[in-house]
Amino acid sequence: MARMKFLCDADRCIECNACVTACKNENEVPWGINRRRVVTINDGKPSERSISMACMHCTDAPCAAVCPVDCFYTTADAVVLHSKDLCIGCGYCFYACPFGAPQYPKVGNFGSRGKMDKCTFCAGGPEVDLSPVEFQKYGSNRLAEGKLPLCAEMCSTKSLLAGDGAIIAQIYKERVVKRGYGSGAWGWQTAYKETVAI
Amino acid sequence: MRFSAKIRLLVTGLLLTFAVALAVPASAQQVNPTADAMREQQFLDALKGNSSAELQGRITIPDQKAATLQRPAGREWREFHQGTMLRVAVISVLGTLLVLAAFYLIRGRIPMETGPAGRTLTRFNAFERFMHWLTAGCFIVLALSGLNVTFGKMALLPLVGPQAFTNISVVAKWAHNFLAWPFMLGVAMMFVVWVKDNIPDALDLRWFAAGGGIIGKGHPPAKRFNGGQKVVFWSVVLGGAALSVSGFYLLFPFYAGGVLNLQFWNVVHGLVSVVMVALMLGHIYIGSVGMEGAFDAMGSGEVDLNWAKAHHSLWAEDELQKGQVNGGPRLQPAE
Secondary structure, eight states, X not given: OOOEEEEEBTTTOOOOOHHHHHHHHHHTOOTTOOSSEEEEESTTSTTOEEEEEOOOOOTTOHHHHHOTTOOEEEOTTXXXXXXXXXXXXXXXXXXXXXXXXXXXXXOOSXXXXXXXXXXXXXXXXSSSTTOHHHHHXXXXXXXXXXOOOHHHHHOTTSOEEEEEHXXXXXXXXXXXXXXXXXXXXXXHHHHHSOOOOO | OHHHHHHHHHHHHHHHHHHHHHHHHHHHHHTOTTTTOOOHHHHHHHTTTOTTOOEEOBOSSSXXXXXXXXXXXXXXXXXXXXXXXXXXXXXXXXXXXXXXXXXHHHHOOBOOSSOOOSOXXXXXXXXXXXXXXXXXXXXXXXXXXXXXXXXXHHHTHHHHXXXXXXXXXXXXXXXXXXXXXXXXXXXXXXXXXXXXXXOOOHHHHHHHHTGGGTSSSSOOOOOSSOHHHHHHHHHHHHHHHHHHHHHHHHHSHHHHOSHHHHHHHHHHHHHHHHHHHHHHXXXXXXXXXXXXTSHHHHHTSEEEHHHHHHHSHHHHHHHHHHTOEEXXXXXXXXX
């Protein structure tokens, strides 16, 4: 089985936010939640880079480790998913996540966050694949259709790569060798405890 | 000869072209656009010694919280929550239970040395008992629902299954959120009503030195509250205040000011809670099976005169001088 990963080639990202829009539309993400976002660091300086970031589907995911009701599970493709039926909205995954991925539909106080929502790698949830209830709770299940996440598929500069970690790392390596530079696979060291050796 | 000269010229020209072509990538690297772009490892290295740093950027969506690209502190909080927190909780809660069980087996129930006098002193009036049991009842529910957050998935989840465990945890969460308020009220009332009898003094040191009537033989003199009870009082007041403040921020996350603060308040809440649970286990033990006659103080509010003389000799003398003794034949009017 593949080990699914995201890789954002920051030297290609033009901050067009098409990934953000594609994700919201494909998954009918609720108001106020952005499963994917583009962050520009060192804005206005020569070292400025934009990085598209979402849930990185960590190896040994912190969200899953701290969840008091164990609502997370990892699929055979190493995608980290969760059950909204089991989630109690305690906020612990949000405390633990290094990428700010878990979000809640309500911004109320007094423990009224609602069920956590995050990027599913377009792999739905624990409901029956491609069922209406799965779409309603978790959004699209493109993996079950044999497709990759729409954010990466839509990327106009092919900056955002999604797929088998070994393959996208190879693609990135070839790019770096060919063009002679690369600012690295952001998030990999934190999420996977390894980076793309160039 | 002219032909070979032409060939030589052509070859030289081609070689020069190749040389220029090879030189181009070298000059392109001189304007490497990524030379000073930050890499993840640089960011992580820069964090050493400053674990609360976040990598902030600019974002074009309205949610400015999303401008944080990475916050590795989450990993440290996870280490705490799944490591230190569990160890501290297991050692303090189970350790206390083991110590109490061992103590009971060795020392047994501490009896009243002189039998009951048949006359009583009013130790706690109805209002004092109300505020004690309000706080105590809330504390037990808060402690169980709190321990469920840390230990439920190990202890309860395998027994009842995922959906039932979630249902229990949801009810526990609401109970925790709502019973926090009467708990805070109870702690505040106990502070106001009992603080005057709980100011530490030199007598408490002598009480501790003599083993407090638990470890040594006999009971050292004590006023209304002995040294041990003062420790319980101040632990409840200060621990309750710490739990109230930290719990308030966890319950109203938008006043806490960011995830890092929520992590901090969660650490405070967790550690203070388990220490409080351990302390209250000891308190419950002494107030119930551990010591004969002690429960009456919070049960009926009336304690036997001989118990009072043994445990709170100075307080009993004061009450006797005031003539606050109830029951018994000597107080009945002669007829």
